Amino acid sequence: MLEELLLDRAGLDGDTVDHLQFLLADWQVLADLSFADLLLFVPYRLPDSTDAYLCVGQMRPYTAQTIYQEDLVGQAFPVTDRPMVTRAIEVGRVIRDADPDWSTGVPVREEAIPVRFRGAIVAAVTREANVSTARSPSQLELTYLQSAGELAQMLADGTFPYAGDHPEDRELSPRVGDGIMRVDAVGNVTYASPNAISAYRRLGSLEHLLGQNIRDFDVGSIDLLQALERGEPIETEVERHGAVILRRILPLISHDDIIGGLLLVREVTELRRHERALRLKDATIREIHHRVKNNLQTVASLLRLQARRLTSGEARDALAESVRRIASIALVHETLSQESRQRVDFSKVARRIIDMLADGLTDPDVPVTFQIDGEPGELPAEMATPLALVMTELLQNCVEHAFPATDEGDIPATGGTVTLDFDRTLAALRVTVTDDGVGTPEGASLEGLANLGLQIARTLVESELGGTFSATSSSAGTSVKIDVPLR
Incomplete structure (x- = not known):
């Protein structure tokens, strides 16, 4: 505005x-x-x-x-x-x-x-x-008004605001009420507010500050004094005796001469302690996601080994489906292990699921094309995991059933397209999976032909995501639409 x-x-x-x-x-x-x-x-x-x-x-x-x-x-x-x-x-x-x-x-x-x-x-x-x-x-009031x-x-x-001092965020910067000192041109303290004195007490400066040079009680004062001499503001942080002080110096300029400066101070010990605790918690959570991903990949490898020992084609196919379901969950945990927040860029997950299915399911002689429209954006972890499973089931269902071989066993002359469409609003996310395959036979309903994959997808959408699931099919193809509220 x-x-x-x-x-x-x-x-x-x-x-x-x-x-x-x-x-x-x-x-x-x-x-x-x-x-x-x-x-x-x-x-x-x-x-x-x-x-x-x-x-x-x-x-x-x-x-x-x-x-x-x-x-x-x-x-x-x-x-x-x-x-x-x-x-x-x-x-x-x-x-x-x-x-x-x-x-x-x-x-x-x-x-x-x-x-x-x-x-x-x-x-x-x-x-x-x-x-x-x-x-x-x-x-205090006289010093404020003079400054x-x-x-x-x-x-x-034209010397304020300072040239080159263009911070993007002043939210944490010290304010006047946090603590203020007034210094002369060489850094001698001519006034110190009670809050400023208390802040430096936390750093272990027990001497009387008035009349002292800031180099005598501030262990990181060299940057402040150099900035004062140059007539440039600077904001720095000093930590000592377990306390953290944020300082910002504002040079006072008159007729191109430095006549003094204002040293604003803010005690941020608790804030920095909370930030360190959050960073540690975040690193721990990401390590947990990394280990879960590794464990899931181990389980998937064991299932692949088991599948190789089976003679039943139906049993091997069932284990292969289980491997893909586990892999889709592992993808979410891998993404979370690389993020600093517990939110997932679901576009990356969707593309990796498609790549996984394209490599493991599609026949090179059947040109099935995958297409992504729209952007799902970032989703919380508790929503991304079940949604990834739902996508895996729906896309897998398309590849396996939309483009089957003919009764004679011949490969169809043309494959088809599977479209994954995302439509996000402030309140909800709509995901539509559409194919232009064979659809359902005339006179049959999709519900009547529903397999385990569609049952899993419906259950996850309705119970885990709190959304709605609908599917339509005709000889021109199949479309599955899910609507889930955003949390």
């Missing part, structure tokens, strides 16, 4: 859109330090050619109560409603309101910050803070 607003409605070029998106990905820190709501406006022309501003971004602070309960993104405002935005864009500097605005029923102090990109003003950000609870600020003012000036200068 944001890209649509910026490209289509506001008419901005691609590079400017990217810059504003980077700003929106990183401006939570500015809102929290400001104790204020942030709104991002771009110039806009209404359908009646009236000049206006389009709100393309909104951020509420974690550190204060929001002013706006409603979402303003996508709304257009006449320029007369936002005079400070106009001034900020025209003069290219931060515009501050001397007196609070009472139009909303509460006193709101507004500030408009121009957004500079490649030397041009492309948008403006408003900071709007509720000052109804104004009181003597604490050291917010410096970040706002960097936004006006």
Whole structure:
């Protein structure tokens, strides 16, 4: 939606859109330090050619109560409603309101910050803070507001958001409320919030942090100090004494000089412990699937050996069918042993089942072609195993019964096509297996001719998958359709 607003409605070029998106990905820190709501406006022309501003971004602070309960993104405002935005864009500097605005029923102090990109003003950000609870600020609040003012000036200068700092995910990044330190240009701590002090206590830093250089208490500080010196943000992790701290440093820049930095810290010990436990559990589960696959392949090999000793053709065929059923289950376990999640890309399983049947069942003199239409997508393991068995039974049934030899024992002049069609919606998956073979004899029903394979398929669909099973046949071929709900 944001890209649509910026490209289509506001008419901005691609590079400017990217810059504003980077700003929106990183401006939570500015809102929290400001104790204020942030709104991002771009110039806009209404359908009646009236000049206006389009709100393309909104951020509420974690550190204060929001002013706006409603979402303003996508709304257009006449320029007369936002005079400070106009001034900020025209003069290219931060515009501050001397007196609070009472139009909303509460006193709101507004500030408009121009957004500079490649030397041009492309948008403006408003900071709007509720000052109804104004009181003597604490050291924490004074530090927050000072840092917010410096970040706002960097936004006006075009040095924030930082060039080249384009993270895809900020979900785990430290926030202001997690813990913050302010350091000077060489890394000396000038302020440390209680949460930041507690985080470093977990790392074993028991000394008083104020006035210390971060190299004195942070064992992995070299990267932080080098990034501060370069004027580039960096996010790194340090582990010590069983504790894990995530740190992110934001250099403060004024007139191209580094004047200090903000060190945001977040204690993520429990999070990383849970992640390690999940990785271990995942590796264990994949090893179990690997062993199950090996055991199933061993069983299949034993059945093949047994089949070679039998003299009855019917008994050998029965064992061969059992081997293929076991092999289809083994395919699912093999796939699961290679995946990091307990979900299976069923397209791969379907293709491997077809390859297995094509190699083991089809006669090279009978050109039977297999065709897959549609995509089943990923399926949970508990659904993939019975569905693989169902597919094996249905495809095997097609190969064995749709294209038989004639009564004289001659091979048919032409083979045929077996089509496997997948139709997936949000709620269900439909699988249709169709062949253009001989179908059922005139006057006979498919139910009456149902063999063990079809009985197995029907039972699995209805009992294990909770779906429906239907089959139709004529002299033009057979079609089996199953519908199963997605879990």
